[in-house]
Amino acid sequence: MTTAFRFRKMNGLGNDFLVLDARAGVPRLRPDEIAALASRATGIGFDQMITIEASPAGADAFMRIDNADGGEVDACGNATRCIGRLLIGETGREAVTIETRAGLLRAYETGEGERVTVDMGVPRLAWDEIPLAEPFADTRAIELQIGPIDAPILHSPAVVNMGNPHAIFWVDDVEAYDLARIGPMLEHHPIFPERANISLAHVTSADSLTLKVWERGVGLTRACGTGACAAAVAAARTRRTGRRVAVTLPGGVLAIDWRASDDHVLMTGDVETEFAGTIDRATLTWTRDGAVRGAAE
Numbered sequence: 001m002t003t004a005f006r007f008r009k010m011n012g013l014g015n016d017f018l019v020l021d022a023r024a025g026v027p028r029l030r031p032d033e034i035a036a037l038a039s040r041a042t043g044i045g046f047d048q049m050i051t052i053e054a055s056p057a058g059a060d061a062f063m064r065i066d067n068a069d070g071g072e073v074d075a076c077g078n079a080t081r082c083i084g085r086l087l088i089g090e091t092g093r094e095a096v097t098i099e100t101r102a103g104l105l106r107a108y109e110t111g112e113g114e115r116v117t118v119d120m121g122v123p124r125l126a127w128d129e130i131p132l133a134e135p136f137a138d139t140r141a142i143e144l145q146i147g148p149i150d151a152p153i154l155h156s157p158a159v160v161n162m163g164n165p166h167a168i169f170w171v172d173d174v175e176a177y178d179l180a181r182i183g184p185m186l187e188h189h190p191i192f193p194e195r196a197n198i199s200l201a202h203v204t205s206a207d208s209l210t211l212k213v214w215e216r217g218v219g220l221t222r223a224c225g226t227g228a229c230a231a232a233v234a235a236a237r238t239r240r241t242g243r244r245v246a247v248t249l250p251g252g253v254l255a256i257d258w259r260a261s262d263d264h265v266l267m268t269g270d271v272e273t274e275f276a277g278t279i280d281r282a283t284l285t286w287t288r289d290g291a292v293r294g295a296a297e
């Protein structure tokens with residue numbers, strides 16, 4: 001019996017994904033298998049594994065999201081744009097609906113190359129929606145006991161849920177902090193019962209931000225779509241910027257519009273298909289179309 005199945009590798013601004021199609025019979029992988037394939041040292045290397053499934057809600061597809069550590073989560077902005085691009089190609093329509101554990105999201109063709117816009121819905125801002133472990137009346141800036149983890153000092157993050165929990169720390173220079181060292185401590189801070197994605201944000205003008213993100217269950221990534229949305233919402237809520245901003249991440253720029261008419265967050269950016277290949281589940285080795293590579297090399 002063959003244990004082989006097909007995959008695609010895609011990315012949104014370098015935030016990269018293993019894309020599997022369960023509609024074509026690809027089996028559900030275990031968390032240890034996902035983590036092995038996600039390894040940049042011995043596996044394919046990716047930030048999230050995305051599995052496309054039939055949608056119970058009647059959307060064009062359901063998108064399942066697993067972080068590189070094998071843990072399943074509810075939202076991923078950049079992957080929603082990638083799957084949007086695939087489904088737009090598959091259906092020939094200019095807009096598609098994608099079901100996620102965080103709800104139904106709409107993805108739109110922009111008519112500009114591979115760029116896709118996704119409507120990420122309305123941000124959730126109440127303390128128990130983030131969620132936080134204790135009540136805060138105002139989530140625009142929460143007092144956090146952090147301890148002496150770094151200098152200069154980080155304090156009073158904004159918190160936003162974009163289908164997943166985000167904490168945003170305002171800084172003058174995103175490079176002045178060792179986010180690889182402090183990110184895991186903040187991700188696991190007891191105030192975040194479901195852990196959190198941690199961002200350092202520098203406001204560069206009334207319509208631009210620079211952002212660096214430590215992603216929950218992954219680590220430092222080249223870009224984080226929901227992180228960019230959360231930072232844009234937090235910046236507008238605190239009057240640091242207007243509601244339309246360009247967010248510059250290590251992998252590129254995302255255009256975010258926190259639409260005033262209905263409070264939905266629209267995110268626009270490029271997506272890229274890197275390559276396709278075949279995975280052998282029995283050995284967790286893989287071949288890339290046109291070349292041979294794998295964990296056994």
Ligand SMILES: N[C@@H](CCC[C@H](N)C(=O)O)C(=O)O
Pocket residue numbers: 015047048067073074075076077078079164165197215216217218221223224225226227
């Ligand atoms: N890369 C993502 C976010 C993926 C999920 C996140 N790590 C979490 O655990 O919530 C994005 O583009 O939004």
